[in-house]
Amino acid sequence: MMVGMNNQKQFFNISLACDLMRKSIDQVLEQCATFDPSVDDSGIADKLLFDLFDNHVGFNCHFELQDYHAFAYVGINFVNNTAVECIISLGMPANIEHYSSELDVTKLFLVSLEELYLNGRIQEKSELGTRVYTWKKDNRTVISFVSSPSSGSPKDTGALLSVQIRDTQLHPQGAYFELLYNRASKSVQ
Numbered sequence: 440m441m442v443g444m445n446n447q448k449q450f451f452n453i454s455l456a457c458d459l460m461r462k463s464i465d466q467v468l469e470q471c472a473t474f475d476p477s478v479d480d481s482g483i484a485d486k487l488l489f490d491l492f493d494n495h496v497g498f499n500c501h502f503e504l505q506d507y508h509a510f511a512y513v514g515i516n517f518v519n520n521t522a523v524e525c526i527i528s529l530g531m532p533a534n535i536e537h538y539s540s541e542l543d544v545t546k547l548f549l550v551s552l553e554e555l556y557l558n559g560r561i562q563e564k565s566e567l568g569t570r571v572y573t574w575k576k577d578n579r580t581v582i583s584f585v586s587s588p589s590s591g592s593p594k595d596t597g598a599l600l601s602v603q604i605r606d607t608q609l610h611p612q613g614a615y616f617e618l619l620y621n622r623a624s625k626s627v628q
Contacts, residue, residue, distance in 0.1 A: 449473040449474065449500070449501075450500070450501050450502065450503035450508065451471075451474065451500045451501065451502050451503070451511065451513055451527065452502065452503050452504065453504065453527075453552075453582065453602060453604070455470075456513070456525040456527060456602070456604045457576055457580055457582070457604055458470070459471070459515060459522050459525055460522050460523070460525070460580060460604060460605075460606045461521055461522060461523075461606055461609065462521070462522050463520050463521065463522075464478060464494055464496065464517055464520055464522075467496055467515055467522055468496065471496070471498065471513075474498040474499075474500045474513070475498055476496045476497065476498040476515075477496070477497060477498065478494060478495070478496055491516070491518070491610075491611045491612065492516040492517055492518055492523075492524075492611075493517050493518055493519065493520070494516070494517040494520070495514060495515070495516055495517070496514070496515045496517070497512065497513065497514045497515070498512070498513055499511070499512055499513075500512075500513055501533065502527060502529060504547065504548065504551055505547065505551055506534065506537070507532060507534065507537075507538055507544065507547050508532065508533040508534055509529045509530055509531065509532045509533060509538075510529075510530040510531055510533065511527050511528060511529050511530055512527075512528045512530070513525065513526070513527050513528075514526045514528070518609060518610070518611060521609055522606075523605065523606045523609045523610040523611075523613075524603070524604070524605045524606070524610055525603070525604040525605075526601060526602075526603050526604075527601060527602040527603075527604075528599075528600075528601045529544075529600040529601060529602070532544065540598075541586055541587075541588045541598030541600065542588075544586070544598075544600055545570070545584070545586045545600075548572075548584045548586075548602075549572060549584070549627055552572070552574050552582065552584060552627075553574070553627050553628075555574070556574040556575065556576060556582070558574055558575055558626075559572055559573065559574045559626060559627030560572070560573050560574075560620055560623035560624075560625065560626060560627065561623060561625040561626070561627060562583070562619055562620065562623045567587070568587065568588040569585070569586070569587040569588075570585070570586045570587075571583055571584070571585050571586075572584045572586075572627055573616075573619070573620050573623065574627075575620060576604075579606055579607050579608045579609075579613075580604065580605070580606055580607070581604070581605050581607055581616050581617070581620055582602065582603070582604050583602070583603040583604075583605075584600075584601075584602055584603075585599070585600070585601045585602075585603065586598065586599075586600055587599040587600075
């Protein structure tokens with residue numbers, strides 16, 4: 440639970456993440472300076488899947504969507520000094536009394552993102568309960584919400600929730616993300 444939260448606290452949100460796409464590392468660092476970002480360019484290609492990215496900027500912050508606030512880790516990945524992907528890994532909600540379950544959080548994201556973009560698609564629903572919903576912000580930006588419920592095992596710390604923003608024209612796998620969106624037949628309602 441956040442103690443002493445006031446109106447001056449800086450929150451990270453989806454529109455800021457979208458705004459960071461296609462910006463240089465310096466521009467991202469400047470725009471996110473209040474979050475204390477750090478650049479990891481020492482062997483980042485070895486650490487990230489498929490050696491897709493040149494650099495990575497990451498920071499811990501507080502995330503906000505309407506009245507939902509959560510602790511989060513934001514990772515921004517770059518290709519040729521241009522931001523092509525932002526992954527917001529959501530942690531514990533600050534207002535857990537209102538968002539106590541993965542389903543409560545998922546409903547909020549689905550309604551909010553569908554109100555904003557009106558074109559959500561259900562990309563995946565697995566037997567294990569993982570769900571991926573994707574929206575197109577414009578002709579080159581896709582926003583996905585990924586929700587995986589707790590497995591119920593004693594070592595499981597809870598649901599895994601993330602928001603993923605990608606530029607489909609500059610991301611090394613952008614065409615694949617575009618294809619996944621276009622193949623999804625069910626609409627978010």
